[in-house]
Amino acid sequence: MTVKLIVARHGNTFNKGDVILRVGSRTNLPLTQEGIAQGLRLGENLRSAGLCPTRLFSAPLLRTLMTCEEAVKVFNVPFSIEQLDFLTELDYGEYDGLPETDVLRRIGEIETATQQPLVTDAEKLVEIGRTVLKRWDKEAVLPKAWKFLQPRVDSLGNQWRDFSERLIQTANQGSVSLAVTSNGIARFALDILPIDAKRPDSVKLSTGAFGLFIWNGKYWSLGDWDVK
Numbered sequence: 001m002t003v004k005l006i007v008a009r010h011g012n013t014f015n016k017g018d019v020i021l022r023v024g025s026r027t028n029l030p031l032t033q034e035g036i037a038q039g040l041r042l043g044e045n046l047r048s049a050g051l052c053p054t055r056l057f058s059a060p061l062l063r064t065l066m067t068c069e070e071a072v073k074v075f076n077v078p079f080s081i082e083q084l085d086f087l088t089e090l091d092y093g094e095y096d097g098l099p100e101t102d103v104l105r106r107i108g109e110i111e112t113a114t115q116q117p118l119v120t121d122a123e124k125l126v127e128i129g130r131t132v133l134k135r136w137d138k139e140a141v142l143p144k145a146w147k148f149l150q151p152r153v154d155s156l157g158n159q160w161r162d163f164s165e166r167l168i169q170t171a172n173q174g175s176v177s178l179a180v181t182s183n184g185i186a187r188f189a190l191d192i193l194p195i196d197a198k199r200p201d202s203v204k205l206s207t208g209a210f211g212l213f214i215w216n217g218k219y220w221s222l223g224d225w226d227v228k
Contacts, residue, residue, distance in 0.1 A: 004212065006210050008180045015032050024184070025089045029062065058082075061182075068178065071180070087185055104129030107145045111132055
C-alpha cells in the first residue's frame, strides 16, 4: 500500500523591511499577504505534482492554520484540519520575540564564553551566532544557548515516527496527508526515514516549501525536500 506524507512549512509572517524576530510557540503571528500567497502557491505546487491531500494536519498556530487553509483552496473540496500539538514550533524561551540580530549575538556570546581572549566585538559575535545557526539548519545541532530545548528536540523524532505509523494504520490506498508546521519541527520528520537513507544537504525547509515522504509498504523514502 502506498501512503504519502507532505510536510510543509508555513508562509511568511514578516514583510520586507520589518525587523525579523525569532518566532517560536509563544508568538502567534498571522501570515502576511506574501505568506498568504505562499500558502496558495503551496497548494498549486501540490496540484502540479499530482498531490491532492486527503487528510490535513496543522499546529494550532495562526501561521500554520492559515497556510493549510490557503493551500487547499485550489482543490475546491471541503476539508477539516486536525490540530496536533507536536507540530507546534519550539518554545525559544527568552529568545522568543527578540530581533534576530540580538538572538545571533547572544548565541555567539554563549558559544565563545570559555574562549580566551573573550570575544567582545558585537559584529563578530553575530557572525559566530550565524554560523552556529547554519549548523542547526543544516544538521539539526542545537546551539549551546538552546540546550534547554534538548528534551523537546530529543522527543520529536519519536513523535514523527508515531504520527507516521498512525497514518499507515489508518490510511487507504493512495492516501495523501498534509502536515503544516514550522521550521524547528519540520526537520525532524526526516527521522521517519531508515537509518541508511540518503538525507538532504540541509534539513531546513524554506517558508511555504514542502517535503514529500512515500511509504511503499515496508519503509518510508524521501521523494523530495524543500520544494517551493
